[in-house]
Amino acid sequence: MFYKLKQKKNNLKKKGKQMERRNFIKSLMMASAAATVATPSMLLANESAKEEAKAAVVKGPNDMPLADAIKAITDGKEVKESDMIKLTVPEIAENGAVVPVKVEVKSPMTDKDHVKSIHILNSKNSNSRCADIMLTPANDKAYFSTRVKLAETQEIIALVALSDGTFMKAGKSIKVTIGGCG
Amino acid sequence: MAEAKKARKAMIKIKPKKYKVGDTVKVDFIAIHPMDTGMAKDKETGKIKPAHYIEDITFSFDGEPFTKMKVWESISTNPYFSVNYKVTKKGKITVAYKDNQGEEVLKTKKVKPKEA
Numbered sequence: 001m002f003y004k005l006k007q008k009k010n011n012l013k014k015k016g017k018q019m020e021r022r023n024f025i026k027s028l029m030m031a032s033a034a035a036t037v038a039t040p041s042m043l044l045a046n047e048s049a050k051e052e053a054k055a056a057v058v059k060g061p062n063d064m065p066l067a068d069a070i071k072a073i074t075d076g077k078e079v080k081e082s083d084m085i086k087l088t089v090p091e092i093a094e095n096g097a098v099v100p101v102k103v104e105v106k107s108p109m110t111d112k113d114h115v116k117s118i119h120i121l122n123s124k125n126s127n128s129r130c131a132d133i134m135l136t137p138a139n140d141k142a143y144f145s146t147r148v149k150l151a152e153t154q155e156i157i158a159l160v161a162l163s164d165g166t167f168m169k170a171g172k173s174i175k176v177t178i179g180g181c182g
Numbered sequence: 183m184a185e186a187k188k189a190r191k192a193m194i195k196i197k198p199k200k201y202k203v204g205d206t207v208k209v210d211f212i213a214i215h216p217m218d219t220g221m222a223k224d225k226e227t228g229k230i231k232p233a234h235y236i237e238d239i240t241f242s243f244d245g246e247p248f249t250k251m252k253v254w255e256s257i258s259t260n261p262y263f264s265v266n267y268k269v270t271k272k273g274k275i276t277v278a279y280k281d282n283q284g285e286e287v288l289k290t291k292k293v294k295p296k297e298a
Contacts, residue, residue: 061220062254098258099258126221127219127255127256129254129256130253131254131257131263132251133265134251135249136248136249138248138267139249139267139268140206143266144263144264146253146258146262146264147258147262148256149217149259150256
């Protein structure tokens with residue numbers, strides 16, 4: 001009889017422990033569910049705070065939106081998308097302050113036929129211009145690499161001017177997790 | 183913060199280290215420079231740090247420019263720039279930059295092609 005009582009006690013203990021574990025797991029699930037539900041709204045709050053912060057921040061003297069920058073460089077001339085331009089950028093930039101950008105253009109780089117300049121532009125920083133690189137045949141290859149600061153997820157555009165006066169471009173989108181403008 | 187008027191550091195690297203006349207090498211230029219956008223606040227004083235960034239860079243070989251760059255504050259702090267160069271003879275590559283506050287820095291690197 002005592003044995004049965006002991007068994008019962010053990011079973012109850014087991015059940016108790018099981019219930020404890022179940023409750024613990026339940027509370028964990030609820031907590032994580034709550035967290036996942038809370039995060040989107042937290043993100044939204046963050047976004048609107050960011051927008052406000054942006055608006056309140058001092059604007060730089062070189063502010064120029066992308067369309068104006070392209071117009072200033074090409075003087076309104078036609079710019080074609082071209083796969084002769086190889087633009088290498090990361091798909092996701094963990095650190096928006098240091099985003100590597102590499103541009104390579106297929107070109108013989110002779111006096112008669114070469115890349116005159118490569119213009120690195122961005123779509124969402126207040127100054128869309130990152131760098132203008134004026135090359136010469138002495139470079140032998142149309143190649144340029146640097147690191148840029150991106151305030152938020154946006155596009156990087158390589159606008160290329162050829163020695164015959166034509167323009168071409170290629171662009172790639174980069175997701176920025178932590179903005180790079182302080 | 184009073185800054186000592188020391189020349190800012192910068193470095194030219196030629197890759198690969200061994201090359202011959204006729205080879206196309208990579209010329210890397212790294213400069214120690216804040217590249218301040220003029221929009222960020224100083225974390226200690228809370229005041230906006232004035233814009234301070236490199237504006238013009240000229241790469242020359244024996245005094246003859248072969249690459250010119252115009253850059254803006256969207257370039258990362260302590261910037262890195264890389265271009266190619268075809269080695270024609272022994273000489274010196276010079277990289278000179280000027281920033282928006284008038285500071286000028288000049289660095290030189292010897293070009294020493296191996297005998298073919």
